[in-house]
Amino acid sequence: MCQLLGMNCNTPTDVTFSFAGFAQRGGRTDHHADGWGIAFFEGRGARLFIDPSAAADSPVAELIRRYPIKSRNVISHIRKATVGAVLLENCHPFMRELWGRTWVFAHNGDLKDYAPRLHGQFRPVGGTDSEQAFCWLMQELAKAHAQVPPVDELTRTLRELLPRVSRHGTFNMLLSNGEALWAHASTKLCYVVRQHPFATARLADEELSVNFAEHTTPDDRVAVVATTPLTVGEQWTPFAPGELKVFVDGAPLSA
Amino acid sequence: MCQLLGMNCNTPTDVTFSFAGFAQRGGRTDHHADGWGIAFFEGRGARLFIDPSAAADSPVAELIRRYPIKSRNVISHIRKATVGAVLLENCHPFMRELWGRTWVFAHNGDLKDYAPRLHGQFRPVGGTDSEQAFCWLMQELAKAHAQVPPVDELTRTLRELLPRVSRHGTFNMLLSNGEALWAHASTKLCYVVRQHPFATARLADEELSVNFAEHTTPDDRVAVVATTPLTVGEQWTPFAPGELKVFVDGAPLSA
Numbered sequence: 001m002c003q004l005l006g007m008n009c010n011t012p013t014d015v016t017f018s019f020a021g022f023a024q025r026g027g028r029t030d031h032h033a034d035g036w037g038i039a040f041f042e043g044r045g046a047r048l049f050i051d052p053s054a055a056a057d058s059p060v061a062e063l064i065r066r067y068p069i070k071s072r073n074v075i076s077h078i079r080k081a082t083v084g085a086v087l088l089e090n091c092h093p094f095m096r097e098l099w100g101r102t103w104v105f106a107h108n109g110d111l112k113d114y115a116p117r118l119h120g121q122f123r124p125v126g127g128t129d130s131e132q133a134f135c136w137l138m139q140e141l142a143k144a145h146a147q148v149p150p151v152d153e154l155t156r157t158l159r160e161l162l163p164r165v166s167r168h169g170t171f172n173m174l175l176s177n178g179e180a181l182w183a184h185a186s187t188k189l190c191y192v193v194r195q196h197p198f199a200t201a202r203l204a205d206e207e208l209s210v211n212f213a214e215h216t217t218p219d220d221r222v223a224v225v226a227t228t229p230l231t232v233g234e235q236w237t238p239f240a241p242g243e244l245k246v247f248v249d250g251a252p253l254s255a
Numbered sequence: 256m257c258q259l260l261g262m263n264c265n266t267p268t269d270v271t272f273s274f275a276g277f278a279q280r281g282g283r284t285d286h287h288a289d290g291w292g293i294a295f296f297e298g299r300g301a302r303l304f305i306d307p308s309a310a311a312d313s314p315v316a317e318l319i320r321r322y323p324i325k326s327r328n329v330i331s332h333i334r335k336a337t338v339g340a341v342l343l344e345n346c347h348p349f350m351r352e353l354w355g356r357t358w359v360f361a362h363n364g365d366l367k368d369y370a371p372r373l374h375g376q377f378r379p380v381g382g383t384d385s386e387q388a389f390c391w392l393m394q395e396l397a398k399a400h401a402q403v404p405p406v407d408e409l410t411r412t413l414r415e416l417l418p419r420v421s422r423h424g425t426f427n428m429l430l431s432n433g434e435a436l437w438a439h440a441s442t443k444l445c446y447v448v449r450q451h452p453f454a455t456a457r458l459a460d461e462e463l464s465v466n467f468a469e470h471t472t473p474d475d476r477v478a479v480v481a482t483t484p485l486t487v488g489e490q491w492t493p494f495a496p497g498e499l500k501v502f503v504d505g506a507p508l509s510a
Binding site: 042044045046047050059067088089090091095097100101102121122123125126 | 297298299300301302303304305306307314315318322342343344345346350351352354355356357375376377378379380381397
């Protein structure tokens, strides 16, 4: 099983604290040593860092831990190879352009006998079931909308499309276009919203605490989504099986 | 004017020496301080690093200088903004997927009154003439071939398409799908092939020399393409105006 980390904020925020604990799961506190990746949106563009080596040992991961890149939407993934070899092109997140917008996707789980009909413009570069699912989602979104629709319309379309993927297996996924973060759980995902009054949290995977009040203003709001809680001392809310949540400006939109 | 750097090799090679000199042009020895980027192919995947800050001061550029990423095809770009604001989405290289392959593109020059008809699947995310030209090239390649054709067929198609862009202005560009490096000059581009017997070269922009014989085997062959020669003591061959060259395994293919 792989691990997912997503962040959605109302103001550009650095993810170094959460990433520090998360990256430990890539080869140190957990067995996900087959590559990792992280994407940061900045306006309509995104920085994508992917690496087929273990996150705990990667010089690129070390850069991310030290160099605070501020972003309103972040998706990260640590990989335990189940389908597809340990190659750069099989590292999540995957990135594509649709409607002149950047889309980023990461998946945790396995899709059995999954071979969606990809007759459109999106084809997988690597050999994973995950990238197939992403290409199929992009293809179906492109068919459903002529240009980029508002977030709630995209959510409605995704609510129809996601069960058509998840009936093939485990499909916990994060998707963002820089405007919103969509998170779908079929088995395991949880989230926390950090907002005023900010408290102190301690990483579950590393001896590191942070007092968020020291690093934030009262208006800041940050939602963090992860496979399992990254911190102790915070209230993480688990997703129900089959649940899709969309996060905008650091909070989940109500359905 | 921006600066271009491309590398094509017969064996994975690190670009740290050439990049060290090249990055100095991003804000120190030359006035290209509006962002930079570099893409490394690794199999069918690519690592893309882009940064809207000056290459000479960027922590990400510092990582590239120190951490030797080995690749057979590299494209890098330092930007002096002429069209499009200083934003992440306007940094070259640009990346897209076509036929399940990764394509990377960077451009130096200006295209005047350039508004190609983009009726296909590729739309610019940012506001540059360069990304428009890339989207148009991808769209026309997609129309010309149903799936990824051999390098010589792609070269023939590009030979027809490129003059249709360059008649709008200056169009020096580098394009790669990880298999070959296409380089087109409308005004300024030159290249060098490094092969046995390897000599010593000194960077034109920084006090740094390298004896390639110490870092290579007799079978290694590396082609480097750049806007202007990066070294002294090597024979750089200038492109003729309108010339397209394709590099495979570290050498230009004959036309």
